[in-house]
Amino acid sequence: xxxxKRIVLKVGSSVLTEQGEIAKERMLxxxxxxxxxxxxxxxxxxxxxxxxSGYTALKLDKRxxxxxxxxxxxxxxxxxxxxxxKFDIYDVDTAQILLTEDDFDSRKRTEIFRKIIHTAxxxxxxxxxxxxxxxxxPEQLFGDNDQLAARVAHHIDADLLVILSDIDGYYDSNPNExxxxxxxxxxxxxxEKELQASHSPNDEFATGGIVTKLVAADFLLSKGRQMxxxxxxxxxxxxxxxxxxIHNKGTLFTPAS
Numbered sequence: 001x002x003x004x005k006r007i008v009l010k011v012g013s014s015v016l017t018e019q020g021e022i023a024k025e026r027m028l029x030x031x032x033x034x035x036x037x038x039x040x041x042x043x044x045x046x047x048x049x050x051x052x053s054g055y056t057a058l059k060l061d062k063r064x065x066x067x068x069x070x071x072x073x074x075x076x077x078x079x080x081x082x083x084x085x086k087f088d089i090y091d092v093d094t095a096q097i098l099l100t101e102d103d104f105d106s107r108k109r110t111e112i113f114r115k116i117i118h119t120a121x122x123x124x125x126x127x128x129x130x131x132x133x134x135x136x137x138p139e140q141l142f143g144d145n146d147q148l149a150a151r152v153a154h155h156i157d158a159d160l161l162v163i164l165s166d167i168d169g170y171y172d173s174n175p176n177e178x179x180x181x182x183x184x185x186x187x188x189x190x191x192e193k194e195l196q197a198s199h200s201p202n203d204e205f206a207t208g209g210i211v212t213k214l215v216a217a218d219f220l221l222s223k224g225r226q227m228x229x230x231x232x233x234x235x236x237x238x239x240x241x242x243x244x245x246i247h248n249k250g251t252l253f254t255p256a257s
Contacts, residue, residue: 161216
């Protein structure tokens with residue numbers, strides 16, 4: 001039985017890295033925020049950033065599949081080491097969990113990672129989940145951690161997925177093209193047109209964009225679950241929503257009651 005509400009927090013590589021380096025201040029802000037959240041929630045972190053962390057040590061062409069795997073292999077320990085140093089400040093122990101799409105296709109494998117995450121949470125350990133870029137084949141790749149996070153949230157029975165992004169919510173039109181675009185505070189359903197719109201990530205190491213977040217939201221809505229999308233650069237919106245119950249900015253995707 002869950003004693004606290006359970007949330008999955010997903011953070012993208014555009015938030016974690018900047019100009020070819022790990023964005024230490026943003027990562028520290030994130031870690032401090034998770035420390036606060038853990039007093040109120042059970043927290044699972046889904047973190048991108050292995051490939052971009054690898055690039056800080058080794059300049060390979062990320063567009064080549066094998067180079068991306070090498071960068072992920074180099075970068076995953078760099079990323080986890082950065083997290084460990086910062087979580088040590090708050091006396092938080094972490095567990096690394098690397099998953100592929102196969103882990104969701106097999107009931108047995110899904111049950112294994114569910115038990116690992118549940119046991120870690122029961123023992124006060126923060127699970128940090130990432131896609132296993134090393135053993136994934138191109139046709140298996142989620143392609144972005146938004147889908148991974150949505151599936152983890154569903155399978156561990158999380159109450160909410162929170163995506164901390166380089167965008168601060170879902171707008172009624174493209175804010176880069178329309179200065180009058182407004183954030184949609186609540187969304188109950190998504191259309192095929194919205195789910196298939198063209199998109200481009202804002203960062204060379206980001207594999208997502210708004211559409212991958214909408215697809216993740218649509219998956220959770222179909223399962224009767226919720227997702228909150230807000231900025232990962234300024235955590236004020238996430239803090240207000242998760243710690244104070246105030247919804248000022250950001251978009252809540254929630255099934256119609």
